Amino acid sequence: MSTRIAFLKGHGTENDFVIVPDPENAIDLPPAAVAALCDRRAGIGGDGLLHVVRSAAHPEAKDMAAEAEWFMDYRNGDGSVAEMCGNGVRVFARYLQRAGHATEGDLTIATRGGVKRVHLAKNGDVTVGMGRALLPEGDVVVSVDGRSWPARNVNMGNPHAVAFVADLAHAGDLYSPPAHEPATAYPDGVNVEFVVDRGPRHVAMRVHERGSGETRSCGTGACAVAVATARRDGADPAVTGTPATYTVDVPGGTLVITERPDGEIEMTGPAVIVATGEFDSAWLEGVLA
Numbered sequence: 001m002s003t004r005i006a007f008l009k010g011h012g013t014e015n016d017f018v019i020v021p022d023p024e025n026a027i028d029l030p031p032a033a034v035a036a037l038c039d040r041r042a043g044i045g046g047d048g049l050l051h052v053v054r055s056a057a058h059p060e061a062k063d064m065a066a067e068a069e070w071f072m073d074y075r076n077g078d079g080s081v082a083e084m085c086g087n088g089v090r091v092f093a094r095y096l097q098r099a100g101h102a103t104e105g106d107l108t109i110a111t112r113g114g115v116k117r118v119h120l121a122k123n124g125d126v127t128v129g130m131g132r133a134l135l136p137e138g139d140v141v142v143s144v145d146g147r148s149w150p151a152r153n154v155n156m157g158n159p160h161a162v163a164f165v166a167d168l169a170h171a172g173d174l175y176s177p178p179a180h181e182p183a184t185a186y187p188d189g190v191n192v193e194f195v196v197d198r199g200p201r202h203v204a205m206r207v208h209e210r211g212s213g214e215t216r217s218c219g220t221g222a223c224a225v226a227v228a229t230a231r232r233d234g235a236d237p238a239v240t241g242t243p244a245t246y247t248v249d250v251p252g253g254t255l256v257i258t259e260r261p262d263g264e265i266e267m268t269g270p271a272v273i274v275a276t277g278e279f280d281s282a283w284l285e286g287v288l289a
């Protein structure tokens with residue numbers, strides 16, 4: 001028997017998500033179902049999917065239930081699982097507020113990257129404590145259309161390669177993932193950011209996301225870019241003792257990233273719910289058959 005399954009659509013700086021509320025973790029969402037829902041022509045459409053589950057009801061999150069009631073079961077648009085999604089956390093928080101599970105102010109959200117502290121501000125911005133960046137050693141070179149750049153390895157819970165370029169157009173159409181050397185550098189894939197300077201502590205980026213393709217924003221990517229730029233600029237907060245704040249323009253808007261002397265990173269930006277709807281379970285079963 002076909003049932004109707006509620007969904008919402010939201011975005012954070014135009015990194016867009018299908019949101020599926022499922023408090024008791026009762027909806028089966030194998031990778032093919034996620035990919036079908038995120039399909040922009042045959043499905044609802046999104047860079048990724050936010051499966052909203054009570055932490056206590058999800059095997060990967062029950063240990064976090066005492067600290068955070070809700071678990072962001074994030075999936076990329078191709079159905080793959082990722083450790084973390086920075087824009088996703090902001091949109092997830094906005095959903096919780098809309099559904100009456102959270103109010104303006106502070107809340108916590110469980111993710112595969114641990115429990116994240118979130119602040120829902122009056123002006124519509126959402127700030128997320130993104131944790132610390134890891135900067136694994138190792139030279140990486142990324143290439144697109146015959147051009148190559150050295151890239152900085154930054155891990156924000158998920159892997160990023162950050163390349164400073166002369167012109168964002170040099171990244172080409174980004175219809176396929178940029179090549180990288182050594183080819184074995186990222187056994188689980190990588191998100192690649194291309195960065196140009198816009199002014200003092202102000203950069204712009206494009207990103208090719210693992211599992212989603214080019215997107216109009218990537219929160220973890222913007223944090224990786226801010227950290228890589230601060231190191232390039234000699235503005236490592238752990239060394240200077242003062243926080244470093246960078247404005248990062250993405251094709252879909254602007255994110256503000258602050259790294260503190262203890263290494264903790266905060267990201268602030270908008271998060272919007274744009275639509276609600278229902279899809280037929282029979283449609284999804286048909287797609288999966």
Ligand SMILES: N[C@@H](CCC[C@H](N)C(=O)O)C(=O)O
Binds near residue numbers: 081191212217220
């Ligand atoms: N758009 C996200 C990152 C989503 C995960 C990424 N594609 C990966 O596979 O690591 C963000 O806002 O951080």
